[in-house]
Amino acid sequence: MLFNSYAFILAFLPVATAGFFAVGMYGRRAALSWLLACSLFFYAYWNPIYLPVLLLSIAFNFRAGTWLMRLAERDAPRRSIVLGAAIAANLAMLGYFKYANFLIENANSVTDAGWEPAEIILPLGISFYTFQQIAYLVDTARGEIRIRSLLDYATTVSFFPHLIAGPIILYRDVLPQFVARTVRKFDHANVALGITFFVAGLIKKVAIADWIASYATPVFDAAATGTAPTLIEAWGGALAYTLQLYFDFSGYSDMAIGLGLMFNIRLPVNFNSPYKAVNIVDFWRRWHITLSYFLRRYVYVALGGNRRGPVRRHVNIILTMLLGGLWHGAGWTFVVWGAYHGILLSMSHLWHGLRAWLGIPALAAPSSLGAWLARGVTLLAVIFGWVVFRAASFDAAWLVARGMFGMNGIHLPDILIPILSPILPWLESEGVTFGRTALFFGVPQTVGIIGLFALALLAPNTQQLFGYGEKVDVAEPRRTPIVAETGGPARVLWAPTRAWAVAMAVLFVYVLTQLSDISEFLYFQF
Secondary structure (H helix, E strand, O other), rough: OOOOOOOHHHHHHHHHHHHHHHHHHOOOOHHHHHHHHHHHHHHHOOOOOHHHHHHHHHHHHHHHHHHHHOOOOOOOOHHHHHHHHHHHHHHHHHHHHHHHHHHHHHHHHHHHHOOOOOOOOOOOOHHHHHHHHHHHHHHHHOOOOOOHHHHHHHHHHHHHHHHOOOOOOHHHHHHHHHHOOHOOOOOHHHHHHHHHHHHHHHHHHHHHHHHHHHHHHHHHHHHOOOOOOOOHHHHHHHHHHHHHHHHHHHHHHHHHHHHHHHHOOOOOOOOOOHHHHHOOHHHHHOOOOOHHHHHHHHHHHOOOOOOOOOOOOOOOHHHHHHHHHHHHHOHHHHHHHHHHHHHHHHHHHHHHHHHHHOOOOOOOOOOOHHHHHHHHHHHHHHHHHHHHHOOHHHHHHHHHHHHHHHOOEEEHHHHHHHHHHHHHHHHHHOOOEOOOOOOOHHHHHHHHHHHHHHHHHOOOHHHHHHOOOOOOOHHHHHHOEEEEOOOOOOOOOOOHHHHHHHHHHHHHHHHHHHOOOOOOOHHHHH
């Protein structure tokens, strides 16, 4: 079931929320039992055959966590063995469903073994709930968390707003909310803010991401069949995909936060204006924040972090990002994308160390020219990474990248002939041609790309706009404006007022009319 579907919005969500607070009158455990049942139904709606996989994963990890709690204080060697075995079991399950056919394909290409691929359908969300439970096992072994109720644990794991595509939650942050008695009490402020977040995310997905995808998909599909996009086509496709992924993932993150609030659960922020980043380290503090934290805390630190010298530190960074790339998908393009970002991160840390040694000051205010130049360089590096991330193969990625450097030729729309007439002879002598551009759609695409980049780079994000993290007082909605990162206060700040309610209702009705062609969120495939 998709968040952006009529079945979810008009049937599942109203029943789930109304039932949660109605059943909650009989106690917290009754409310959580209802929420667990709804979450399992939500998961099974896509494909019931994989519900047992989720349930088995929950049961196994809860039992392993219980064992680790008993060993945590008195038997460190056995605790390490149990922890290692439990993590290995989780990775084995993830490896079978996600990477078995990838390994078979590579074995066939190397040895000509001729093994037949297995008929495996990747269970939705398996990467997310597997990593989440690995974090639980590690934190339990460290004595940082203790969960004794299977109901509390199962509800936390399967909570449908984050089950399919994150955020990857830490139990020490979220579990206290589930066990609090107030979780079953209807909170007007949380519901109002939650609906606002949900509608904002729905607009990003349906009205923006799905629309801009119509300009990205033809370019990458053509490259997958061997068609070489020219300069303007390649850049148009790469920029459109950069924006599609941004608003698709940002939209899901907003909807997840909004849905959590409707049940009095405050999920962590997972997306914080990543295209405003001034370097690649800053980018990974803003993009998929919970995954970045997981990789840093549970992979990079486990590899030794920066405790074994500078060379080992940079090796660990690259290895961590290699694993992060492989987590995104069973394909060498994802591995290379992860290695690419690992190298960029390593170079960024080297530069910061060199800058400190040379005494070069850091960037000035976020609105300074230096900061904007840094944003531009960082964004260009990210865009070229997205080309590899999106492409169906290395050959397709190479065709798009060649096009971005003009190596596939420069073919411009004939609408530009009057504008370029003074230099037309020189352009033609340099091999520039004019005519119909099959993979570039002219003014609408250009205006859309410019407008959406302006929105991503200049506007306050939804956390800033809606004041997420503050307790909203329905009786007194006024509050101090949030300062946007690009300088100056946010001009419009949400408050639970009649004007905002009418505005969001109008937008909600509009976006409902656009749901005829439902598309999955991009991170569902991971």
